[in-house]
Amino acid sequence: MCGRPPAGSLDGMTMTTGTRRAEAVLLREVRRTYGTGDAAVTALAGVSVGFRSGSFTAVMGPSGSGKSTLLHCAAGLDRPTAGTVTIGGTDLGGLSEHRLTTLRRDLVGFVFQEFNLVSALTAAQNVALPLRLAGRRPDPADVAAAVASVGLAQRGAHRPSELSGGQQQRVAIARALVTRPAVVFADEPTGALDLRSSRHVLGLLRAAVHEQGQTVVMVTHDPLAAAYADRVLFLADGHLVDELTGPGTPGDAGFAAEVAARMARLEA
């Protein structure tokens, strides 16, 4: 947020792999099955995909296609039934719950559709929360800068109930970015917002990628939102079935139309 590289910088992995842009997150043959026997549901049927450091990826697909499951497995919030997930070169499968929690805290930020702010805390206190949870004493200037960076300099002392939905989501984004995580996972971040607020939020996520070098993976149902990403992945029945690369212009109308056409085909 302050022009510094992400705290979870993946340089070490870049050197060991010898590639300029390492995979911040890598899924290999990830399967996730819920339930057993006749009641078993295969949410992910063997997905292999990488998210390069400094990239913005949107994940789309019909309802029930496995988008949230993919996001949760990639973020270490859920454990795959089979396959491997690595974040910053670390295989999550081998980690204890405690180490997994620490890795998420150090390398990962989250943005949810429903904001998930703590209602009793002010905007600034919400933004400072991940630093406190990491045992750090937040520098008020850093917190103020994070709040200002999402356009809420005058609102730091307000509680969530005193903010609009769009403002609350901007607080959630500042909170997700304040520790400068290598990867931000966003699950329908604009699902509850109007068009203007959505654009603002998507612009902030894009800036995190293109100005701060962070990596964003965003699940969305909205082709206009997906058109802010550099790449759009399409899931169907737990499989990765299609992929589009954007023209590099945020919210490009032609790209959004192409994304909508691919979605319409999947939903037909």
Ligand SMILES: Nc1ncnc2c1ncn2[C@@H]1O[C@H](COP(=O)(O)OP(=O)(O)OP(=O)(O)O)[C@@H](O)[C@H]1O
């Ligand atoms: N905890 C669970 N127990 C049983 N089945 C589940 C569970 N979570 C998800 N599923 C099933 O796994 C499949 C994929 O679900 P998932 O939530 O990943 O899809 P999605 O693409 O995110 O859907 P939506 O767009 O509707 O949010 C669905 O068939 C869903 O019913």
